[in-house]
Amino acid sequence: MNRAIPLKMLCVLALISAIAPLSIDMYLPGLPLMADALDTTAASVQLTLTTFMAGLGIGQLIIGPISDGLGRRRILLAATIVTALSGAACAVAPNIEFLIGARLVQGLSGGAAIVLARACIADRARGDDAAKLFSIMMIIGGIAPVVAPLIGGALLGPVxxxxxxxxxxxxxxxxxxxxxxxxxxxxxPERRHGGGLKALISNLQYVVRNRHYLGYALAFVFGFGALFAYISASPFVVQNVLGLSPSQFSIVFAVNATGMVTAAMITTRLLGRVGARTLLRFGVCLLLIGGAVLFCTSVVFSSTNTWLILVPLFVAISSIGFIMGNATALAQGEVTNAAGTGSALMGAGQFGLAALVSPLVGIAGEDTAVPMAIAIPTFGVLAAVALVLLTRGKAVAS
Structure with missing residues (x-):
């Protein structure tokens, strides 16, 4: 393990990064019961998810740049304290209005914690070392989206x-x-920037004017967009279109998650012999290939053959394991003087796009795979275009 980031510290940062999927997926099985218990509508209960997602994006945008001037640890400690307290507030919510407000605070503090976890790694590591650490953190944190629904479903009855x-x-x-x-x-302290609005604007300008950062950051955001299109649409595609049972869907979800984590593990083994940029390009190519085949089978030929959809979907989702960690490290490496701001913009783009993708992939109803089959290759193309147009001139070995 990199001496700059000990394994125990990395595990803590991975847990912090996993708070978003835990806070989303664990409580989803209980949404109908929440509506009954709080004497409200399903639409009102769904606002607890919307406000949480909004808080995630806003929290990152606010806290990331601030931490470039004040440091990471004190703000991270405050964010995790608020995360714990807001979870307790949700648990004792007397009505839906209180719960919506508590979920907003939970999202704000969770977003702050996520952006600071990434910034801590960017402060300590560079290049392939950073890519390896981000990939390991993805492996540890990547378990959360898989186990969270299972934990939530198992806990709902007893507690x-x-x-x-x-x-x-x-x-x-x-x-x-x-x-x-x-x-x-x-x-x-010697690497911190002065506080105030002027410093904040200066950091933002420094980050967004770096086209190489933008190229890697957009590859990260669009890669996550493809992943979230799958997460949002796959329960309906696998069960309503392919006719598989809920238990079979759980198996499909677990297999795809395993493919993504395995790709991240391969990344950690190859880094040092193969550059992070090369691995990122390979991941984007895989996303394009899987997405293109999925588009052809689902849209061009209107096939509902299980294997013709699940195999290219597995390839596309597995590619995310090559994209996320490497894109994060390369983007953060371009803006080391404002790592918090760089991390904030990536996180805000990540969850902002996720909030847009979820309703779009369901726009044609619950009985078609077409929106997902269009969204995944589209995000692959956008990621490739961002890399080609914005990162030209970087050394191939980087």
């Missing part, structure tokens, strides 16, 4: 939806302890 939020509060408390014990300050 109810309020108990699920208590579990999230405990997870927040574990994060607080992890930060206190294992995460030191990673941004020394």
């Amino acid at each position: 109810g939806w309020r108990g699920i939020f208590w579990v999230l509060a405990v997870a927040g408390a574990v994060m607080v302890a992890g930060v206190v014990l294992l995460v030191p300050e990673t941004l020394p």
Whole structure:
């Protein structure tokens, strides 16, 4: 393990990064019960997800640039404390209005924690070392989206939806302890920028004017867009279009998640012999290939053959394991003087696009794979275009 980021510290940062999928997927099975318990509508309960996602994006945009001037550790500690307290607030919510507000705060603090976790790694590591660390963090944190729905479903009966939020509060408390014990300050005073609006604007200008950063950051965002299109649409595609059972869908979801994590593990083994940029390009090519085949089978030939859809889907989703960690490291490496701001813009783009993708892939109804089969290759093309147009001139070995 890289001496700059010990394994225990990396595990804490991975847990912090996993708070978003945990806070989303664990409570989803309880949405109908929440509507009954709080005497409200399904639409009102769904606002708890919308406000949480909005908070994730806003929290990253606000806290990332601020941390470039004030340092990481104190803000990270405050963010994890608020995350734990807001989880408890959700658990005791007396009405839907209170719950929506608590979820917004939970999203804001969770977004702040996520952006700071990425910035801590960017402060300490560069190049292939950073790509390896981000990929390892993705492997650890990548387990969360797989196990969260299973945990939520298993807990719903014994402890109810309020108990699920208590579990999230405990997870927040574990994060607080992890930060206190294992995460030191990673941004020394001599590398910090002065505070104030002027410094904030200066950092933003510094980041967005770096076209190489934008190329890698957009590859990251569009890669996540492809992943979220799959996450949003796959329950309907696999069950309504392909006719598989809920248990078979769980198997499909687990296999694809395993492919993505395996790709991230391969990345960690190859880095040092193969550059992060080469691995990122390979991942984008895989996404394009899988997406193109999926488009042809689902849109051009209107096929509902299980294997003709699931195999290219597996290739496309596995490619994300080559994209996310390498794109993060390369983007952050371009803006080391404002790593918090760089991380914030990537995170805001990531979750902002996710909020747009979810309704779009469902626009044609629950009985077609066409929107997903269009969205995934489209994001692959956008990621490739961003890399080709914005990162020209970088050394191939980088």
